[in-house]
Amino acid sequence: MATTMITTLDRSSRAAARGLSDISIRNLFIIPTVLFLIVFNIFPLIYSLGYSFTDFRASTNAPANFVGLQNYRDLLNDPFVWNNFAITAKYVIVSVAGQLFVGFGVAMLLNRDIPLKGLLTTLLLLPMMLSMAVVGLFWKLLYDPSWGVINYFLGLGNFEWLADPKMALYAVALTDIWMWSPFVMLLSLAGLSAVPKHLYEAAAIDRAGPFYTFFRITLPLVAPILMIAVIFRTMEAFKTFDLAYILTSQPTAELISIRLYKMAFQEWQTGRSCALAYIVLIMVLAITNIYVKYLNKVKER
Amino acid sequence: MAAVRTSSEIGLNRVAIVAVLVVTIIFLAPIYWIASTAFKPRNLATTIPPTVVFQPEISPFVKLFTKRSQMRSPPTPEEYAAAPWWERVVFDGGEKIVRDGKGQVQWSGYPSRFLNSLIIAITSTVLAVGMGTFTAYGFSRFKVKGEADLLFFILSTRMLPPVVVAIPMFLMYRAVGLNDSHIGLIILYTAFNLSFSVWLMKGFMDEIPKEYEEAALVDGYTRMEAFFKIVLPEAATGIAATAVFCFITAWNEYAFALIMTNRRAQTAPPFIPSQVGSGLPDWTVIAAGTFLFLLPVAIFTFLLRNHLLRGMSFGAIRK
Numbered sequence: 001m002a003t004t005m006i007t008t009l010d011r012s013s014r015a016a017a018r019g020l021s022d023i024s025i026r027n028l029f030i031i032p033t034v035l036f037l038i039v040f041n042i043f044p045l046i047y048s049l050g051y052s053f054t055d056f057r058a059s060t061n062a063p064a065n066f067v068g069l070q071n072y073r074d075l076l077n078d079p080f081v082w083n084n085f086a087i088t089a090k091y092v093i094v095s096v097a098g099q100l101f102v103g104f105g106v107a108m109l110l111n112r113d114i115p116l117k118g119l120l121t122t123l124l125l126l127p128m129m130l131s132m133a134v135v136g137l138f139w140k141l142l143y144d145p146s147w148g149v150i151n152y153f154l155g156l157g158n159f160e161w162l163a164d165p166k167m168a169l170y171a172v173a174l175t176d177i178w179m180w181s182p183f184v185m186l187l188s189l190a191g192l193s194a195v196p197k198h199l200y201e202a203a204a205i206d207r208a209g210p211f212y213t214f215f216r217i218t219l220p221l222v223a224p225i226l227m228i229a230v231i232f233r234t235m236e237a238f239k240t241f242d243l244a245y246i247l248t249s250q251p252t253a254e255l256i257s258i259r260l261y262k263m264a265f266q267e268w269q270t271g272r273s274c275a276l277a278y279i280v281l282i283m284v285l286a287i288t289n290i291y292v293k294y295l296n297k298v299k300e301r
Numbered sequence: 302m303a304a305v306r307t308s309s310e311i312g313l314n315r316v317a318i319v320a321v322l323v324v325t326i327i328f329l330a331p332i333y334w335i336a337s338t339a340f341k342p343r344n345l346a347t348t349i350p351p352t353v354v355f356q357p358e359i360s361p362f363v364k365l366f367t368k369r370s371q372m373r374s375p376p377t378p379e380e381y382a383a384a385p386w387w388e389r390v391v392f393d394g395g396e397k398i399v400r401d402g403k404g405q406v407q408w409s410g411y412p413s414r415f416l417n418s419l420i421i422a423i424t425s426t427v428l429a430v431g432m433g434t435f436t437a438y439g440f441s442r443f444k445v446k447g448e449a450d451l452l453f454f455i456l457s458t459r460m461l462p463p464v465v466v467a468i469p470m471f472l473m474y475r476a477v478g479l480n481d482s483h484i485g486l487i488i489l490y491t492a493f494n495l496s497f498s499v500w501l502m503k504g505f506m507d508e509i510p511k512e513y514e515e516a517a518l519v520d521g522y523t524r525m526e527a528f529f530k531i532v533l534p535e536a537a538t539g540i541a542a543t544a545v546f547c548f549i550t551a552w553n554e555y556a557f558a559l560i561m562t563n564r565r566a567q568t569a570p571p572f573i574p575s576q577v578g579s580g581l582p583d584w585t586v587i588a589a590g591t592f593l594f595l596l597p598v599a600i601f602t603f604l605l606r607n608h609l610l611r612g613m614s615f616g617a618i619r620k
Binding site: 033047051106115122123125136178182233246256281 | 314316317318320321322324325328330331332334335336347348349350351386428432433435438439440442443445452454455457458460461462463464466467468469470471472473475489490491492495496499516523524525526527528552553555560568569570571573574577584587588591594595599600601603606607608
């Protein structure tokens with residue numbers, strides 16, 4: 001026994017000597033990734049922080065002049081920029097609430113013995129796997145007031161979805177709900193399947209009604225995972241660019257990322273757009289932080 | 302639940318089944334409409350009431366791949382008879398295929414953009430999943446100082462809106478000449494997917510018992526050999542799921558491609574919408590382009606559905 005121990009130890013230590021040590025393997029595996037992410041994510045941010053204090057325009061060769069906090073001051077005093085933020089907030093609330101409602105609803109329907117459940121779930125996932133830009137383009141045809149299929153089947157006549165300033169943002173949100181409810185559905189299904197069955201059996205024995213069962217058992221146990229869905233979808237909806245940019249050019253649907261794109265690559269106000277990018281970045285980090293704190297609270301309960 | 306079944310419960314179940322079917326049909330209707338429009342003759346694409354039953358045509362795809370121009374005069378019967386079937390399809394639409402001086406058919410922009418999408422998405426997926434797998438193993442098996450902070454840093458790179466990162470990247474790329482290049486987009490998409498790949502793969506790596514490699518180490522394998530011969534095969538499912546997610550993200554990306562490319566390295570997502578133009582667009586051709594573009598992802602989703610479902614809830618629960 002003792003001799004075998006010695007030989008195995010000996011063999012493994014010889015093998016270790018032959019190869020790299022654990023520490024060098026760890027460094028070899030982790031450091032390149034971290035460096036790569038620093039170079040391509042953090043470095044550009046530092047670079048643009050510098051530009052945000054200048055009046056640089058990438059379309060001219062004029063040197064950048066240092067203007068201090070002027071860009072930030074101008075942007076924070078600009079009612080149009082605040083309007084873009086308000087539009088974005090409205091969009092995030094409508095589309096995330098819609099996805100939560102539809103996604104969780106469908107998950108509740110699917111969470112029972114249904115024939116072809118796996119197939120139906122897969123088919124329902126398709127919209128979120130597709131390209132927002134390319135699908136958005138096609139939704140333009142579906143929304144068309146004179147030959148769009150949506151108006152025909154809903155019997156809406158010549159209803160304007162995308163050209164009406166009041167409707168455009170909701171039309172974009174509706175397409176977003178179509179695309180991303182499947183994501184909420186998938187997470188909800190994972191959460192629902194993790195609820196222990198004996199809780200429902202106990203509730204049935206106690207003759208608890210369906211409402212009591214839903215609000216006292218199902219919802220509290222699924223809440224953490226629903227919260228995760230909300231975090232992910234809020235972050236993504238806040239970043240939305242392609243779908244809204246392709247579907248409509250209504251100023252009432254100009255999300256903050258579209259404003260940012262126009263400022264940087266159409267008006268070529270590079271320095272100013274860098275400052276706006278920083279304001280957006282700080283907002284995203286703040287929202288995420290609030291959510292994560294709230295999530296931890298929900299999880300503790 | 303299944304033990305006691307009242308009649309009202311069975312009735313409720315029936316209602317649920319019908320409701321699920323209705324929802325599925327509603328969700329799939331737009332995709333069906335894209336697919337069916339891709340096979341319609343042009344005059345049936347925008348009819349009211351919508352045309353549901355029609356003789357499917359391949360002509361939208363012929364038009365998608367070729368450059369065409371309006372015909373001044375109709376082709377002579379000889380010309381028509383001598384033309385291959387795909388050219389006749391274009392003749393029937395009142396157009397002809399553009400040829401260069403040597404009579405070579407001129408391709409549209411679509412095939413090259415589609416190829417760009419393939420090259421960029423596949424390469425960046427391989428890089429992101431490869432690096433992500435190594436890094437995930439590193440985090441999963443070894444003690445790393447400030448591990449939680451590092452992992453959060455890695456995840457946080459994905460929180461940034463693409464447009465925010467795009468401005469400095471655009472300036473940097475212009476400075477070093479990576480604008481409108483395949484390598485430029487590959488690097489960007491790799492950086493974008495890497496964080497996701499590390500997080501998802503760490504979930505899978507944690508599931509593989511440490512004892513497997515320890516046994517191999519005792520047998521005289523080096524750590525590297527144990528990783529490649531024992532751990533990697535065990536992680537194959539996770540690698541496949543991660544790869545599909547990374548591929549889908551890179552394949553569908555629009556904002557970076559719009560900003561960083563204009564011709565040479567442009568991918569399909571910014572190209573297809575740019576073809577609509579201002580006049581009356583030919584929706585059958587756009588549908589054909591969209592349909593072909595969606596096809597790889599739809600097939601992937603279907604073939605790997607079980608891995609996807611697992612990978613998806615995995616990553617989500619762990620985060």
